Amino acid sequence: QCITHCPTGALKERNDLPAIYDILADPDKVTVVQIAPAVRTAWLERNDVEPGIDTEGRLVAALKRIGFDYVLDTVFSADVTIMEEGNELLERLRSKKQMPMFTSCCPGWVSYLTMYHPELLGQLSTTKSPQQIFGALIKTYFAEKTGVAPENICSIAIMPCVSKKREAALESMNASGYQDVDYVLTTREMVRLLRAEHIDPRGLKEKPFDSPIGDGTGAGAIFGVTGGVMEAALRTAYKVVTGEEADEDAFKAVRDTRTQGRDNAINLGGIRTAEFEIAGKVLKTCVVSGLKNAEEVIQQIQSGEAHYDFVEVMACPGGCVGGGGQPIHEEAEWAPKRGERLYELDKERKLRRSHENPQVQKLYKEFLETPLSEKAEHLLHTQHMWEKNYR
Ligand code: SF4
Structure with a gap:
């Protein structure tokens, strides 16, 4: 957020909208957009819009009105991330290596760790972020299924x-044979685009996300709030280890219950620990947000x-x-409110565990085979070498 508040204007946020207009005007290009979980909680934070208008369906409709061909939900690839990361965790627990x-x-x-604690890079999960997993799948599996040349x-x-934006530009993020994600727009850029196109969401009819890889579970939705990745991973790891389903809220101890209400930004971030017994073994977890807090945890571990x-x-x-790309409101922090919205979306979803997602199951059956397969390792995992191959 410091970039948008730079008093001298020496630091400027990169604006990718001109490139997006060029792409939209190119008749040979097929545009495929993915929307992260947190974006849907913040895209209509305006006083003149009554509550309940800011639905996912209207966001999809707004992007279609602008002219994007396919609109997909990053919640889907968050579910795929969990399939890979959850299984990777279990492999590491078995081998007791790099824990x-x-x-x-x-x-x-990842960038912070690369710069300040390269000795810990081997302990990072090799699973890519949902953004990059989706990018690799869009130019392979999605291209195959839709018949569009990658x-x-x-x-x-x-x-x-x-x-x-930097992550998408890493040289290593081309597992599909092309740059997996061509452009990243922040929520703020998207809001500017909607305004420039005079899109009024109140007049739009809701539209569903496109398929065949457009739908996600409640587990994928909570990726956007601190504790969400941990909770989603535990829901699936429990099933893999025990063969049984845990209650969807069995791991809610990892949530930040202090983030209630709109204006308590002072309480945001922090360190939370919890222990869970799974198949007779105790799993010790820690959830942290804010890099100062992360450094404290690193010091405690080391x-x-x-x-x-x-x-x-x-x-x-x-x-x-x-996140730094979300709308900014003077003297108010809306992150807690947005986090609550993601937990509501989790509750509203019929499916709340990543491994239950039928589109994810189909993806593994038809394309990836199993989590951590050779193909999955190639497309969905990376050795995080940020500063060496950033372009
Ligand atoms: Fe989310 Fe902030 Fe991390 Fe970006 S830098 S992935 S917004 S927590």
């Missing part, structure tokens, strides 16, 4: 995050003061709902 495992879906955190696809991610099996880290306090 604790740290989550890797936040590029702000070279004609322009893959655009709408994210609550400025750091995601000094031997704390022992964890799985650590979720989000650079922005409160997680992506409080």
Whole structure:
């Protein structure tokens, strides 16, 4: 957020809208947009819009009205992330190597670790972020299913995050044989686009996300709030280990219950720990948001003061709902309110565990085979080498 508040104007946020207009005007390009969970909680934070208008369906309709060909839900690829990351965690627990495992879906955190703690890079999950997993799948599986040549696809991610622009530009993010994600727009850029096109969401009829890879579960939806990745991973890991389903709310101890109400930004972020018994074994977890807090956890682990099996880290306090690409409101922090909305969406979904997603099941059956298969490793995993191959 400091970029948007730079007093001298020396720092400027990159504006990708001119490139998007060029792509939309190119008749040979097929545009495929993905929308991150946190974006849908913040795209209509305006006083003149009555509550209940800001639905996912109207956001899809608005993007279609602008002219994007396909609109997909990043909640789907968050579910795929869980299939890979949850199984990776279980592999590491079995081998007892490179523990604790740290989550890797936040590029702000991955970049921080690369710069300040390269000795811990081996402990990062190799699973890519939902944005990049979707990018790799759009230009392979989705291209195959829709019959669109991957070279004609322009893959655009709408994210609550400025750091995601850098992540998409990493040289390593081309597992599909093309740049997996061509452009990243922040929520703020998308809002500017809607305004420039005079889109009034109140007059729009809701539209569903496109298929065949457009739908996600409640587990994928909570990726946008601190504790969400951990909770989603535990719902699936429990099933893989025990063969039984845990209650969807069995792991809610990892949630930040302090983030209630709109104006308590002071309480955002922090460190939460919880232990769960799964098949007779105790799993020690830690959830942290804000890089200062992450550094504290690293110091505790390295000094031997704390022992964890799985650590979720989000650079922005409160997680992506409080991301640097989200709308900014003077003297008010809306991240807690947005986080509550994601938990509501989780509750409203019929399916709330990633492994129950029928489109994810079909993806593995038809294309990836199993989590951590050779193809999945190639497309969906990476060794995080940020500064070396950033272009
Ligand atoms: Fe981006 Fe912040 Fe979310 Fe990390 S926590 S992915 S830096 S918005």
